[in-house]
Amino acid sequence: MIKKNNKTIIGVDHGYGYIKTSKTITKSGINEMIIEPPFNEDILIYGGSVYAIGQHRTEQPADKTENMDYYILTLAAIAKEMKEHNMRRVNDVIIAAGLPYSFMAKQALNFKKYLTKQKNVEFTFEGVKYSINIKGAEIYPQGFPMIALNLGKNKSTEESIVDIGSRTIDILTFINGKPIYDKCFSIDKMGTLDCVDIINKYYLSEYQERIDEEVIQNIFQNKIVSLPDDRIKFVKKVIKFYINNVCKQLDAKGIKYNVTFCGGGATVLKNYGPTIDSSCKIDDDIYGNAKGYELLAYNTIK
Template sequence: MGDTDYYILTLAAVARELLIRGLSSASVYLAVGLPLTWVSEQKDSFKAYLLQRKAADFSFRGKDYHVTFAGAAVFPQGFSAVADRLREFRGVNMLCDIGNGTMNVMYINNGKPIPSKCYTEKFGTHQCMIAVREKLMQRFGVAVDDTVIEDVLRYGKADIGKQYLDAIRETAAEYVAGIMRRLREHEYTPELMKLHVMGGGSCLIRNFAEYDPSRVTINSDICATAKGYELPARRSLGGTV
């Protein structure tokens, strides 16, 4: 909230949603999220930041838009994606939502979230991208396009030379080891609990971690948390959005 970057990105996201619906003007209710441990302290200020203007006129990709803001609701990242199916979480469960900037961790025991065991780590996928770029520059003296790096992180492969592919995979594996180390610091024990991984970084666990599929569930739907924001927002507005 220290600058206008996130606000501008929010307008861009709104424009893309309106374009899908064939609209250029609308009244919009924002359903957004914050890292788990930031919600209680930053919810009100984040909401005020998003609603700093009652209306916005702007252009995006050559098209003009007019948007009025009807309100905003702020939800906890990660947890929102599973809030409607907590009964499925029997025994001890660790929820791990890996985003671009942060990794959110929460315990859900016998269907009940444990507020005292929620953690936010500044260890998102952006840190992995930075590490990969630095490794390639140090080892080969080259700058590789981000789309190539993203392909390797998402799918474990890309149409590039073996030496570059090996370097990217090596760095991704080191990053994933860092994730697992942080989870262990929060008392993750595979034999005693189930791990549920989601968010854009879930593909890194799938591609570069060693794990028991019977003890680890990976949700590859990168929109899962956003869908978790939308449903309660719709209910609170009587399904009118």
């Protein structure tokens, strides 16, 4: 959250796997409930409807304006960010958000309208009433915030950002502050959730049972899990297969040197990927995009 000219900028990274602000992270999961439960944890009430937020990831369409899910998830994300700052009411909110690079031309305007369709919004999250006045929204390509945060030290050198997300991998390449368009693109359906699907496919074939997604996410992060060693070794083998394939595709596109890897998949690359060139680096701050969106909006607002 950043303040400028009496406006409050809140960055929201609308991932297919997780939705993040500069300080919070929630699974991109939403389930509408018939009645309000006796507990209020993860419960959001808006427009007379009751939703459980982030308990289980739910499949989301490529077009985030297709249903109300990402709108409700945005309200939950904003509420969590407001809670971090001990706020219950905020006026003149600017939502700073992003879309995959290849989706921008088609979806950016509709996404902006989607996020700002109601100016004065009141809702309850986890038993607390929130009131926000939405002044506007700024939409940027995913990965672009990391350029603002990481690049520019040697502008004469071609530099790339590779944002490995849950669904897409977004690549942005700049030289002398200008984009190189044939090296700016998205690879759809090759994010970390696609790796989860690959693991489940081969795990089912090998052991005739499924593996919980939460277990896979923990293995991504090299956390301890309650699986036999041989099964953990098998999952790690599939992860290495996936991340090596990602690196091969990037190499084929000439994305190999002076690269900053970011997004949720940056941790997977760090833990399981091949050795990267010394000119490259890994930024595994999962809040990086949301922080960057806020900085970009801060510089955009007059």
